[in-house]
Amino acid sequence: MTTSGPVKKDAHPFSREALEALLTRRFFYTRAFEIYGGVAGLYDYGPPGSALQANIIDFWRKHFIIEEEMLELDTTIMTLSDVLKTSGHVDKFTDWMVRDTKTGDVLRADHLVEGVLEARLKGDKEARGLKASAAPESDADKKKKRKKDVKSAAVQLPDALVAQYESILAQIDNYTGAQLGELIRTHAILNPDTGNEVGEPVEFNLMFESSIGPTGQIKGYLRPETAQGHFVNFARLLEFNYGRVPFASAQIGRSFRNEISPRAGLIRVREFTMAEIEHYVDPLNKRHARFDEAKDILVNLLPKDVQASGHTTLTKMTIGEAVAKKIVDNETLGYFLGRIYLFLTAIGIDPARLRFRQHMQNEMAHYAADCWDAEIQSSYGWVECVGCADRSAYDLSVHSKRTGQKLVVRQALPEPIVAERWTAEIEKKLFGPRFKKDAKAVEDGIMALDEQQLLKLKMDIANGPTPLKLADGREFEITSDLLTISKRVFKETVREFTPNVIEPSFGLGRIFYSLLEHVFWSRESDENRGVLSLPSAIAPIKALIVPISSNEQFTPVVRQISAQLRKAGISCRVDDSNASIGKRYARNDELGTPFGITIDFATVQNGTITLRERDTTDQRIGKIEQVVAVIIDLVEGTIDWTEACKRLPAYTGVQDVD
Numbered sequence: 001m002t003t004s005g006p007v008k009k010d011a012h013p014f015s016r017e018a019l020e021a022l023l024t025r026r027f028f029y030t031r032a033f034e035i036y037g038g039v040a041g042l043y044d045y046g047p048p049g050s051a052l053q054a055n056i057i058d059f060w061r062k063h064f065i066i067e068e069e070m071l072e073l074d075t076t077i078m079t080l081s082d083v084l085k086t087s088g089h090v091d092k093f094t095d096w097m098v099r100d101t102k103t104g105d106v107l108r109a110d111h112l113v114e115g116v117l118e119a120r121l122k123g124d125k126e127a128r129g130l131k132a133s134a135a136p137e138s139d140a141d142k143k144k145k146r147k148k149d150v151k152s153a154a155v156q157l158p159d160a161l162v163a164q165y166e167s168i169l170a171q172i173d174n175y176t177g178a179q180l181g182e183l184i185r186t187h188a189i190l191n192p193d194t195g196n197e198v199g200e201p202v203e204f205n206l207m208f209e210s211s212i213g214p215t216g217q218i219k220g221y222l223r224p225e226t227a228q229g230h231f232v233n234f235a236r237l238l239e240f241n242y243g244r245v246p247f248a249s250a251q252i253g254r255s256f257r258n259e260i261s262p263r264a265g266l267i268r269v270r271e272f273t274m275a276e277i278e279h280y281v282d283p284l285n286k287r288h289a290r291f292d293e294a295k296d297i298l299v300n301l302l303p304k305d306v307q308a309s310g311h312t313t314l315t316k317m318t319i320g321e322a323v324a325k326k327i328v329d330n331e332t333l334g335y336f337l338g339r340i341y342l343f344l345t346a347i348g349i350d351p352a353r354l355r356f357r358q359h360m361q362n363e364m365a366h367y368a369a370d371c372w373d374a375e376i377q378s379s380y381g382w383v384e385c386v387g388c389a390d391r392s393a394y395d396l397s398v399h400s401k402r403t404g405q406k407l408v409v410r411q412a413l414p415e416p417i418v419a420e421r422w423t424a425e426i427e428k429k430l431f432g433p434r435f436k437k438d439a440k441a442v443e444d445g446i447m448a449l450d451e452q453q454l455l456k457l458k459m460d461i462a463n464g465p466t467p468l469k470l471a472d473g474r475e476f477e478i479t480s481d482l483l484t485i486s487k488r489v490f491k492e493t494v495r496e497f498t499p500n501v502i503e504p505s506f507g508l509g510r511i512f513y514s515l516l517e518h519v520f521w522s523r524e525s526d527e528n529r530g531v532l533s534l535p536s537a538i539a540p541i542k543a544l545i546v547p548i549s550s551n552e553q554f555t556p557v558v559r560q561i562s563a564q565l566r567k568a569g570i571s572c573r574v575d576d577s578n579a580s581i582g583k584r585y586a587r588n589d590e591l592g593t594p595f596g597i598t599i600d601f602a603t604v605q606n607g608t609i610t611l612r613e614r615d616t617t618d619q620r621i622g623k624i625e626q627v628v629a630v631i632i633d634l635v636e637g638t639i640d641w642t643e644a645c646k647r648l649p650a651y652t653g654v655q656d657v658d
């Protein structure tokens, strides 16, 4: 029987267990090397999972790369250690870990604090919810419960402590190792799995180290992000873009992070697909030519000052207002927040469970001008799925300094600028004999000084020999006979600058999982009949073709319809198994297949087929060509189901139950 009236998607409370069972049953993804016992943080995607991921990527490419004319890259995963040393990853791409003092188990320190404090707050809420008539707990009972930090231990906390915990949690990404150690001691945080104490936090680098070539002399790492591949190719990208900014490069590919304690399924894994954009912009002009298209998008914001006050209240605001009020630093950053919002909601993320959280000052890298994370709420809480940072000129500057390659934009000035500047002129005849093989390095060291440093050197050498420290740490004595420092007049016709980089960085696995939570529900009639309401643009398979029986008469028409759909680029699947029609549809509801075509004897006689819509189970009827045309329009998004119903009359003849 077809459903009449509105579909109640919230008839049953969300169950992660039920969703996970569905995802495993239908082979969306599974633990890698499962038959060998699996490895934490590594997952394989099965047929529907692979197709869904491919469709999300395809949508991403259209939404960003094609729509914004970005320059696409595919750079190597194996990365030279020098590159990652320069970018700061070798020294700073670390998390803090603690060890269980008895078992030696390793835990990520911030996650430990977060998990335990959240569990205590949950326990506090439960305790406050209990009836006052309940017998009061003894201190010993409370201690016993606390000892294991049992997730649901209902222990009421003093109000001041609740406020303190909430404030710590609001800033959990913000602590140093020493501060996390202090929090662990102050709040008597134990390993919740064993009830044992943990040691002091120590730093752990998340990169997988490797070597390139048989001698092992060239050190490398599996990249922890795709971004460095963009920066090292900047000069070529700029040339490809006729030497002009703004422009963006984009790359989709695998990244690797040796996470301390992978948990929460696809949310924290050791190998994952990223899609990253590096948008290069003039630091003096961060306006965006298409800002008007994003300014009216209404988003949920969690600015840094709100978090600093220990709160998580969201502010609903348009991108235009957020930029005008300087809550978001500049138009380009705001534009990308808007585009990220449109992308995520178009693939099915619930806008009410999407927020942009601003990084707090000391959570942000020192060079970053502003940074916002798109966080999606799921049963794992609010999880960062896209980072969007204004990284200023940091990356290009450090690679340029390390390699000596100029990574700058040269822009002809409309009017030449005449300016006076302090400059140094080297006495070459004295320089060579004095410094010998180091002469060039010392000369470069002097030339690298800015005007203020030159002026200071001028005054210092006037008073006697002065040490000059080079970038590599060596020192050389400079005397006044070696150079002349004077003011000279320059006429500049070209402006040279290092562009700033605005970087939206997407973790596709986190988006993929959060999306599945957002689109999953169970039929009102039966909580075991799960449905994934994936938008047809990204559904793994768009149409299911179901012959009513295995009668051979249906074979030619099944082939004909499949061929027509394939020709239009629409993925379809034939289910001619012996299961009942209802069972076959239920199976495909679990795969998120939006449309079903039923072929019966009327098809053979009159050329009519029925079309079923997944969410409503509504069924319509029409000639094969009509129905196929409607499906093509639905999948391409040119019409919605209401429109489809105007083109095809209702059909009520086929039972849609087991």
Ligand SMILES: Nc1ncnc2c1ncn2[C@@H]1O[C@H](COP(=O)(O)OP(=O)(O)OP(=O)(O)O)[C@@H](O)[C@H]1O
Pocket (backbone or CB within 6 Å): 225, 257, 259, 266, 267, 268, 269, 270, 272, 274, 384, 385, 386, 387, 505, 506, 507, 508, 509, 510, 511
């Ligand atoms: N271990 C991981 N597993 C899955 N996705 C990840 C992982 N680490 C990062 N990502 C994804 O890559 C995106 C960009 O990476 P970024 O370096 O900004 O993350 P991060 O701040 O290190 O994340 P987290 O703080 O959660 O470890 C994140 O928004 C997220 O979607």
